[in-house]
Amino acid sequence: MTPIQLYTYQTPNGHKASIMLEETGLAYDVHIVDIETGEQRTPDFLALNPNNKIPVIVDPDRDRTVVESGAILHYLAERSGILMPGSEAERIQALSWTLFQAAHVGPTLGQLWNYKIFAPEKIPYVIGRFETEASRIYRVLDGQLALHAHIAGDAYGIADVMTWPWIHAGLTKLGLALDATPALARWYMAVAARPAVLRGLAVPRLPLRESA
Numbered sequence: 084m085t086p087i088q089l090y091t092y093q094t095p096n097g098h099k100a101s102i103m104l105e106e107t108g109l110a111y112d113v114h115i116v117d118i119e120t121g122e123q124r125t126p127d128f129l130a131l132n133p134n135n136k137i138p139v140i141v142d143p144d145r146d147r148t149v150v151e152s153g154a155i156l157h158y159l160a161e162r163s164g165i166l167m168p169g170s171e172a173e174r175i176q177a178l179s180w181t182l183f184q185a186a187h188v189g190p191t192l193g194q195l196w197n198y199k200i201f202a203p204e205k206i207p208y209v210i211g212r213f214e215t216e217a218s219r220i221y222r223v224l225d226g227q228l229a230l231h232a233h234i235a236g237d238a239y240g241i242a243d244v245m246t247w248p249w250i251h252a253g254l255t256k257l258g259l260a261l262d263a264t265p266a267l268a269r270w271y272m273a274v275a276a277r278p279a280v281l282r283g284l285a286v287p288r289l290p291l292r293e294s295a
C-alpha cells in the first residue's frame with residue numbers, strides 16, 4: 084500500500100487525524116503545514132483544501148483527498164476496518180457524536196482559545212460566554228460518559244478520537260479542569276493511556292524555531 088499523505092500541524096484538529104492513523108496502523112507520511120506562517124493559504128495547499136485548514140489526507144491508492152477531521156476519521160475507519168462500529172445503530176451513534184464534536188466542542192473551545200489566549204484585548208463578556216458554553220458542553224459529555232464507557236457507546240471509537248484532543252487542549256492550554264465532570268475525567272484518563280493516542284499527539288514533530 085502507498086502511504087497515506089497527512090497534511091497537518093501541532094493542533095487538536097491535526098491530532099485527531101494523526102491519532103486515528105496511529106490507531107489504524109496504516110502507513111502514512113507527514114507534511115507539516117505551518118499555519119502560523121500562512122502555509123495553509125498557498126496555492127498548493129488550497130488545491131487540497133479550499134477551506135485553508137488542516138488536517139487533510141491524500142490516499143494515493145484510492146485517488147482520494149479527504150478534508151474535515153470528522154470525514155477523515157470516517158474514511159480511515161472504513162478504509163482500515165479499525166474503530167468501525169459493527170451495527171447500524173452503533174454507526175449512527177458514532178456519526179451523531181462525531182458531528183457533536185465538530186459542531187460544538189471544537190468551535191466553542193477554538194473561540195475560547197482565541198479570545199482568552201490570542202486576543203490582544205481580553206473582553207470579559209466574550210471569554211465568559213465561551214467558558215459558560217464550554218461548561219455546558221462538558222456537562223453534556225459527562226452525562227453521556229456516566230451512562231457509557233465511551234462517547235458513542237461501550238466501545239472506543241471515532242467519536243472518542245474526535246473529542247479527546249480538544250479535552251486535552253482544554254485541560255493543558257485553557258485551564259478547563261475536569262473536577263466537576265468525573266465521568267469525563269475517567270474517560271480522559273483511559274483514552275490518554277492508549278499508546279496510539281500518545282504517538283498521534285507527538286505528530287508532527289516541529290523543527291525548533293530560531294529565537295530572535
Ligand SMILES: N[C@@H](CCC(=O)N[C@@H](CS)C(=O)NCC(=O)O)C(=O)O
Binds near residue numbers: 095096118123136150
Ligand atoms: N472543522 C475543521 C476544523 C479545522 C481547523 O480549524 N484547523 C485549524 C487548525 S486547528 C486550521 O487549519 N486553521 C488555519 C486557518 O484557519 O487559517 C476540522 O475538523 O477539520
